[in-house]
Amino acid sequence: MTLYKTTQFFESRLDTFLFYHLFTLSFITMNPPFMTMDPKTTAFIAGLFEGDGYFGPVQFKLGLRDRDIVEYVAELLNTKIRTITPKNESHQVLYETSLGRNNERDDLYIDVYDWLGARRRMQVRETLWQYPESLFVFNEPVRIELSQLPQIGEMPSEYTPSPEEWAYFSGYFLAEGSIGFDSRTQQQYDRPSLIISSTDQDVIAFCAKLLSTPYRELNRRTEKGKKVFIINLANFEKLQWTLKNILPFVSLSQRHREKVEKALKEMEKRLDARSHSSIQKSIRLNLQKELDMFEPKGAPNVDWEELASIFQEHSFVYFVETPGVYGVAKSVRLRLTSEDLQIVEKVAKVFGNKVKTIKETKKTKKLIYETQIEKKKYVFCILKNVGPFLNGQAQMKVEEALHFFQSPDLLKSREYENRSPGKDDEKGENPDVK
Numbered sequence: 001m002t003l004y005k006t007t008q009f010f011e012s013r014l015d016t017f018l019f020y021h022l023f024t025l026s027f028i029t030m031n032p033p034f035m036t037m038d039p040k041t042t043a044f045i046a047g048l049f050e051g052d053g054y055f056g057p058v059q060f061k062l063g064l065r066d067r068d069i070v071e072y073v074a075e076l077l078n079t080k081i082r083t084i085t086p087k088n089e090s091h092q093v094l095y096e097t098s099l100g101r102n103n104e105r106d107d108l109y110i111d112v113y114d115w116l117g118a119r120r121r122m123q124v125r126e127t128l129w130q131y132p133e134s135l136f137v138f139n140e141p142v143r144i145e146l147s148q149l150p151q152i153g154e155m156p157s158e159y160t161p162s163p164e165e166w167a168y169f170s171g172y173f174l175a176e177g178s179i180g181f182d183s184r185t186q187q188q189y190d191r192p193s194l195i196i197s198s199t200d201q202d203v204i205a206f207c208a209k210l211l212s213t214p215y216r217e218l219n220r221r222t223e224k225g226k227k228v229f230i231i232n233l234a235n236f237e238k239l240q241w242t243l244k245n246i247l248p249f250v251s252l253s254q255r256h257r258e259k260v261e262k263a264l265k266e267m268e269k270r271l272d273a274r275s276h277s278s279i280q281k282s283i284r285l286n287l288q289k290e291l292d293m294f295e296p297k298g299a300p301n302v303d304w305e306e307l308a309s310i311f312q313e314h315s316f317v318y319f320v321e322t323p324g325v326y327g328v329a330k331s332v333r334l335r336l337t338s339e340d341l342q343i344v345e346k347v348a349k350v351f352g353n354k355v356k357t358i359k360e361t362k363k364t365k366k367l368i369y370e371t372q373i374e375k376k377k378y379v380f381c382i383l384k385n386v387g388p389f390l391n392g393q394a395q396m397k398v399e400e401a402l403h404f405f406q407s408p409d410l411l412k413s414r415e416y417e418n419r420s421p422g423k424d425d426e427k428g429e430n431p432d433v434k
Contacts (some may be wrong), residue, residue, distance in 0.1 A: 040167040046115035047168040051175020055123040059100035070095040117203040149205035170249030192263035197230040204229040308389030335372035
């Protein structure tokens with residue numbers, strides 16, 4: 001008798017469980033959402049929530065010191081705003097809005113799910129534990145997956161973000177980003193830079209992909225021992241392009257809009273200053289002096305003759321031309337491609353470059369490996385040291401490349417677009433070239 005009752009109990013619980021899941025699934029698929037957002041708005045608030053949101057099991061919260069941003073979200077979610085006065089006078093007032101209506105909160109979580117990083121997605125799954133797994137599979141593939149994104153120090157491929165991706169980055173920038181100004185030079189303008197940092201490596205890697213800019217890990221950690229990752233975008237062309245694309249979205253915040261507009265004005269001042277021929281000549285002479293004096297830490301231990309013997313047998317110098325701020329931007333790069341992994345690794349280890357697998361041969365199915373060096377100072381250092389050991393076509397290529405470093409075309413290189421003569425030039429140093 002006891003066994004019979006126990007069986008009946010579990011069967012009734014199973015029926016209830018299945019009914020609940022079928023009901024909730026039909027509810028979220030058949031009922032219209034409590035708010036209608038276009039794709040860009042969804043992406044924008046997802047970026048904002050990724051940075052400063054709280055995805056709780058009872059309610060969603062967003063707290064910021066920018067009242068205008070919180071007002072925008074509160075109007076969107078049809079929620080109220082409350083002011084949080086800090087106990088410490090040195091801290092700033094916070095404005096907070098929260099959404100606790102269950103169905104509407106769940107709809108919001110589901111709408112932004114595929115824009116979130118791994119940590120936030122886990123929070124959403126834990127909150128919506130009662131929903132079937134198929135709901136989350138329906139929203140995949142997610143956009144932010146670390147294994148598919150640039151790693152620490154890796155230069156991402158050139159990428160053109162979609163309007164929705166710019167909207168996402170704008171929202172995340174409002175939460176986690178800032179714009180700084182370097183006024184250490186004697187010029188009449190400051191050098192702006194965009195800085196964004198987080199403990200979520202996957203989110204920073206996604207932003208790095210959008211900006212085509214590498215990110216790095218800071219030497220410090222948070223109080224809880226978490227690693228911190230940062231993007232510092234100072235390249236003139238990329239920064240100008242980024243600021244112009246995020247301005248329409250960040251304009252809802254007066255504080256951020258003023259910073260972005262100031263940065264764009266400072267960049268216009270720099271363009272005007274660089275148009276004078278005397279300034280351009282001063283910049284070029286200082287760059288050439290810096291290249292001649294530069295010697296990497298590991299240079300004395302390099303067997304340049306052995307390195308030259310490798311280059312003699314491979315095509316390793318190539319010239320790149322891309323549209324830049326001042327017309328066509330020219331640069332010289334070193335790239336070695338081979339099936340012989342040991343040779344590629346030997347070249348890569350000279351200055352700590354990475355080796356990557358680029359493809360597989362069709363006939364032999366062997367892997368092709370590649371390493372490349374883009375930094376102008378390292379390229380120049382290698383070329384001037386291996387040149388005396390080369391001959392024939394390889395020697396001619398090196399001479400052509402070295403001539404580039406002595407010509408006015410050097411100033412058109414994208415790596416030097418931030419350059420301006422100031423206090424740093426007197427020391428023969430270029431803060432824009434690492």
